[in-house]
Amino acid sequence: MRNLKTAILLASGCAMLAACGGSGLFNRDRPDEFAVQRQAPLVVPPDFSLTPPAPGAPRPVEGTAQDQALEALFGGPSARSDIETSTLDRAGQAAPSIRSSIGDPATNTVAKGRITRDIIAAPEGDGQSASTLIPS
Secondary structure, eight states, X not given: OHHHHHHHHHHHHHHHHHHTOOSSTTOOOXXXXXXXXXXXXXXXXXXXXXXXXXXXXXXXXXXOHHHHHHHHXXXXXXXXXXXXXXXXXXXXXXXXXXXXXXXXXXXXXXXXXXXXXXXXXXXXXXXXTOOOOOOO
């Protein structure tokens, strides 16, 4: 038993020392970091006949920032389908002041139930005094 422990310890020690070697089976061909060539420097083209843009003017090729955003989000303008056109025609136009009349107390709403009413009527705060009731 003692000889087996010694043999295992000797074999593992030899394996660890073999990993430190730089030649043989584990040697890799590495690139030489000192053999780097220099690239030619960049040169300004000799065409100086271009006029600089006016300060604050948009670039003629790019358009406005809103056009760029629409192009990035939706891929440019596309024709509406017949169903979409029909739906928009039936919907009509919204009143310009619709956002200000939504929160009006005289606006009629549909009753959504006791839980929704409790959520809407809940006091503002960080929830320190909040409590729950689990029905059994």
